[in-house]
Structures are given as C-alpha cells and as structure tokens.
Amino acid sequence: MPKDRDQLKKGNGLPHNLSGAFEAISALKNDIVHNGPPTCVINSDGQIIFANAAYEEIADEIARTNLLENAISPPYTAGEIEAIKLAGGQDPDEYIIIQNGKSAHYLASYHHLDHSSNTTGATAVVLRPNDEITQIKQALATVTDRLNDMARLVSDWTWETDSQLNLTYVSPQVQKILGYHPSELLGKNIKELSLTATRVFDDPRGRGIHKPFRDEQLKIETRNKDERLFLVSGLPFYTRNGGEYAGYRGSARDITEQQHQQSALQVAKETAEVANRAKSEFLANMSHELRTPLNAIIGFSEMMSSQLLGPLGNKQYHEYSHDIHFSARHLLSVINDILDVAKIEAGKLELLEDTMDPLKLAVSVQRLMIERAENAGLKLKLSLPSKLPMLYADQRKLKQVLINILANAVKFTPAGGIVELSGGINDEGNFEFVVTDSGIGIAEADIPKAFEPFSQIDSTLSRQFDGTGLGLPLALGLVRLHGGELSMTSQPEKGTTVTCMLPASRIMADAGNQA
Incomplete structure (x- = not known):
C-alpha cells in the first residue's frame, strides 16, 4: 500500500502509466476536433469562440443560414425532429451549403458544454456530411424529371386529387386539350369539370368504398365552353403510414374526334345498308317485269326462226330472227343471274331441298x-x-x-x-x-x-x-x-x-x- 501511495504522489494522484494514457487521449480528442468535420463552439451571446479548419472553409456560407440562432436555442427536440421525418418532412437541422458550385448537405448536432469559467452556457456544433440525403434527392429529381417529360410527351393528360377530390396536380397537356393552364385547375374539385363525374367517383351507398375505374366516358367543358369526350381512368391511393384514403390519381384521353369519326362511319354504314337493301329488293321485285317481255321475244323469234307459220320473205330475216333469239336467251340468262344475286343479298332466295x-x-x-x-x-x-x-x-x-x-x-x-x-x-x-x-x-x-x-x-x-x-x-x-x-x-x-x-x-x- 505505501508503495502505491508513493506512485500516486508522483503522478499527481495517478499512476504514471495512466497519466500518459490521458495525455494521449487528450491529444487524440484535440486532433479529432481540429481535423474532423466542421465544428464550432458558440457562447450564449451567439459568438463563435472556437472553430476548426473545416468550419472555417465554409464559414461564409454558414453565416447565411440560421445555424447560430439554432445553436443557442434549437427549435425542435429530438422527438419532434423524428416525428417530422416520419411524416415525410425534411430534417429541420439539415443545412445545404454551396461549395464550388455544388450543393453539400450537412446535419447539425448540438452539444451543451459543462459549465466552466470559459464556456459557461456554450454549445458545440458539429456538422456531419449527409451524402445519403444528397443521393436520394438526386435520384428523386431524376425520377421527377423523367415523369415530367413523359407527362409532356404522351397525348393523355394526368391528374391527382386529394381525399375531397380537389385537384392537387394536373399535367401540362391539359392546356393543349382544355385551354386551361394547370395552375388554374389546382384546388378545383374534379366534379366541377364534368357533370357526369358523380357516377364515377361517388359511392352511392355511402360506405366509403373507393374503387379503381378504367375508360369511363366523361364529358368535360373546355375554356371555350366546348364539350369534349374523354376516356378517364383512375386509381385510389392511400397514405404510407396509416393506410388512409388520400385521393385519386389517373389519366384522361381525348376521344372526341374518334367518336365523331365512328358516328360518321356508322351513319355511312347504315345508309349504305339501306341503299343496298333497296337495290336488292328492287331487282328482286323486277323479276316478273323483266322476264315476261324477254320470254315473249324469245318465243316469237323462235317461231320466226323455225318458220312455224310459213316462210319468211327474205333469207336474211331468218338469220336476223336467229340472232334475236340467241341474244334474248343470253340476256335472259344474265338477268336471271342478276336477279338471283339480288335475291340472295335481299335474303329472299329460298332452297327447295x-x-x-x-x-x-x-x-x-x-x-x-x-x-x-x-x-x-x-x-x-x-x-x-x-x-x-x-x-x-x-x-x-x-x-x-x-x-x-x-x-x-x-x-x-x-x-x-x-x-x-x-x-x-x-x-x-x-x-x-x-x-x-x-x-x-x-x-x-x-x-x-x-x-x-x-x-x-x-x-x-x-x-x-x-x-x-x-x-x-x-x-x-x-x-x-x-x-x-x-x-x-x-x-x-x-x-x-x-x-x-x-x-x-x-x-x-x-x-x-x-x-
């Protein structure tokens, strides 16, 4: 025991080997502070009483933020920050610093220092690089740009509503089709655009059921008060955390011209069918009127050709009568074919089986x-x-x-x-x-x-x-x-x-x- 007391006296109360260790630890801490991430100490008056080299490099950019005020009195507790992040919001202690023309994201952490004569009420601020957030935001920006480009390129226009069916997003294509700038439609209830939308979006029994739908025909009025016909498709979406109904997302395709063309084709088809039936019925009904005189021509020419009632006065008459008979029989054959085709088209030709x-x-x-x-x-x-x-x-x-x-x-x-x-x-x-x-x-x-x-x-x-x-x-x-x-x-x-x-x-x- 006396030996231990002597060793404690020599090391100011600590063994010699422990004293060296504490000196090494102190030097390590000093090195971490000076060569680590941007770090500063701010007193209760908001003055910086210490800053390491990394902080000095971005001091001018940090001065443009509210970092100093937040260091004196952080606006949120750790629990409040976590709640904000869970709700999808940005961490309030995130700072974006522009360095060499590029954005760098930092998360600030605050550490209140122990009371001493030099650091009474002081706060150490450590800025930790947040590269993960940067990557996520870059990926999100890429996806957003891609979706925006697609929304501009496709002929359909896309839309989104909140749970009350008020429009929260409308793609740029709507301006070409309806004449409205997208910003003019934001906040407007989608039912106001179409009188026929109620049957698509409303739950008639009030059970709170929101069903997806596809290719529902809706008439929507343009800025010029013209009605255009759209095929509208929609899908209900829900919050990620609570799974509560949040609104609808969908698309709308203009089929006005297509509908006009189909209507015109249908009218033309019906007109052609009526005309064809009338033609076929006319030809079928003409059977007796056409065949009767031809049969008479054939009969009399045959009598003349055979000289049934005596010789003809001139030999050429005999040849003429033969030509008349042949031509009439050929004409009758043609007429019979025409009438049979007409009867088939008119559905009036029956089989004797x-x-x-x-x-x-x-x-x-x-x-x-x-x-x-x-x-x-x-x-x-x-x-x-x-x-x-x-x-x-x-x-x-x-x-x-x-x-x-x-x-x-x-x-x-x-x-x-x-x-x-x-x-x-x-x-x-x-x-x-x-x-x-x-x-x-x-x-x-x-x-x-x-x-x-x-x-x-x-x-x-x-x-x-x-x-x-x-x-x-x-x-x-x-x-x-x-x-x-x-x-x-x-x-x-x-x-x-x-x-x-x-x-x-x-x-x-x-x-x-x-x-």
Whole structure:
C-alpha cells in the first residue's frame, strides 16, 4: 500500500502509466476536433469562440443560414425532429451549403458544454456530411424529371386529387386539350369539370368504398365552353403510414374526334345498308317485269326462226330472227343471274331441298358442258367414285353452281387444255365438288376480286373474254345458302382449282349411290 501511495504522489494522484494514457487521449480528442468535420463552439451571446479548419472553409456560407440562432436555442427536440421525418418532412437541422458550385448537405448536432469559467452556457456544433440525403434527392429529381417529360410527351393528360377530390396536380397537356393552364385547375374539385363525374367517383351507398375505374366516358367543358369526350381512368391511393384514403390519381384521353369519326362511319354504314337493301329488293321485285317481255321475244323469234307459220320473205330475216333469239336467251340468262344475286343479298332466295344423287348431278352437268368444252378444243373429264353418299340439298341450285364454275374453267383455259370435275368426302368429313383446269390462272392477290359481282381481274380479260362477272359470286352465294363454302387456289399460267364444300350435315348417312 505505501508503495502505491508513493506512485500516486508522483503522478499527481495517478499512476504514471495512466497519466500518459490521458495525455494521449487528450491529444487524440484535440486532433479529432481540429481535423474532423466542421465544428464550432458558440457562447450564449451567439459568438463563435472556437472553430476548426473545416468550419472555417465554409464559414461564409454558414453565416447565411440560421445555424447560430439554432445553436443557442434549437427549435425542435429530438422527438419532434423524428416525428417530422416520419411524416415525410425534411430534417429541420439539415443545412445545404454551396461549395464550388455544388450543393453539400450537412446535419447539425448540438452539444451543451459543462459549465466552466470559459464556456459557461456554450454549445458545440458539429456538422456531419449527409451524402445519403444528397443521393436520394438526386435520384428523386431524376425520377421527377423523367415523369415530367413523359407527362409532356404522351397525348393523355394526368391528374391527382386529394381525399375531397380537389385537384392537387394536373399535367401540362391539359392546356393543349382544355385551354386551361394547370395552375388554374389546382384546388378545383374534379366534379366541377364534368357533370357526369358523380357516377364515377361517388359511392352511392355511402360506405366509403373507393374503387379503381378504367375508360369511363366523361364529358368535360373546355375554356371555350366546348364539350369534349374523354376516356378517364383512375386509381385510389392511400397514405404510407396509416393506410388512409388520400385521393385519386389517373389519366384522361381525348376521344372526341374518334367518336365523331365512328358516328360518321356508322351513319355511312347504315345508309349504305339501306341503299343496298333497296337495290336488292328492287331487282328482286323486277323479276316478273323483266322476264315476261324477254320470254315473249324469245318465243316469237323462235317461231320466226323455225318458220312455224310459213316462210319468211327474205333469207336474211331468218338469220336476223336467229340472232334475236340467241341474244334474248343470253340476256335472259344474265338477268336471271342478276336477279338471283339480288335475291340472295335481299335474303329472299329460298332452297327447295330434297335427297339427291351427287354422281347423277355431275353426269348431268358434264352432258350440258361437253359440247362447249369440245368447241373450245378442251377435254372435259369426270373423276368421281362410283359410289357416293346421297346429299340433302337443292339440286337445281347446285347444278347452277357447277355449271357456273365449269363455264369459267372452259372460258379461261386455252385450246388443248383439260378441265376436270371430281368430288367425294374430304378428310374433315365434308362433301366437296372440285373443278380443276389447266388455264391461264390468276395471282393469289386477285382471288378475292373473282368473287366480287361484276368484277374482272383486269381490262385485258374483259376484252378477251365475255361475261358479266356474276358466275362465281352467284355460285358462292348459293353454296353459302347450303351452309358451305367456295374456295379457289390458282397460279398464273398453271391453272385454277375451285372447291365447292358442303357441310357434313348435308350427307345422308343411310343412303349410297346406286349408279
């Protein structure tokens, strides 16, 4: 014990090794203060009684802030500062110092010093760099700039309201569309912009339910008192902490011109449909008036041509009567086709359906067309199985279909070519007649035109080959009346294939061909 007392006396009451340690600690503290972050000591009169080198570098910039006043009496307690930060506000002890043209963020902390003769009531202020805040603010500024650019570029205008539906944000595009500067609309209730907005935003049962909505049509009045139609979409949003309803965010797209165009197209469509029905009904009703005089011309010219009542006075009269008879029959055929197409369009053509034999039908058509094919220097082949199922269909209408298809094939196939009629049940279980020729063919892009009434693929064909262009359109209409479809494949200079497909429901399961 005496030895310890002697050691305490030598070190002013402390062991020698502890005294050296305290000196080292004191030197370390001094080094930290002088070479650390900006630090100063302010007395109760607001005068700086100490400042380190880092503080001196930014002293002029700090003088422009309220740092000195806050050091004497900080405006907020630590608890109040935390509450402000939780609510999304900026830390009140954050200071932005401009250094070399760049913003530097610092957070100030205040330390009241122990009472002594030199530092009575003094406060040490340490400014801690806050780089994290700087990075967050830079990222936020980048995102804000990006959103602002997008809001300017898109054609829609965007908006946001508070919980009372008062507008808190409107994008710049609103000025181009409604004529209002965004600042003019801030604070205005969104229901004031549109009389029809109530049904979108109001909860009719008052249950406080806020639902998202999409593409609701709202009429909004412009500055010039014009009404424009918008598709408006909205989404309710809520506070981050309490999850309380905070308002709506959404977008609005102007569809006024689009609506006008759609209305005009609808009116034009309805007008065209009425005109088409009127045309079709007129032609269908003209059947008797057109056919009766033609039948008289055909009958009398036939009598004259055959000299039924005696010889004609001049041989040329006989030739003329034959020409009259031929022309009248051709005209009657054209008129019949026109009237049939008109009846199909008017929905007035009815099928007389019964059980029929497809093989006998094909043979009958071949007999009718063989002479025309031979006169054109063509070979007309019939390639059907000897046994085929019976069909339930209108035999006369299907005969007309096959004649029209074969007539086209003969017309567009040069001498020496082949036209073939085949048929049977295909892989899908439907029945089909197929007409194939080795004729001039057409380009794939022109195939749809071949099924349009009165259409010719090009002017050279219309001069080289006679016809009204009603054969295939009429055949298509008659096949569709049976629930089937007419299709074509073709290649220029290689030939054409036309397929007449009848649905499986037309095939009689019990009966087979008896040929």
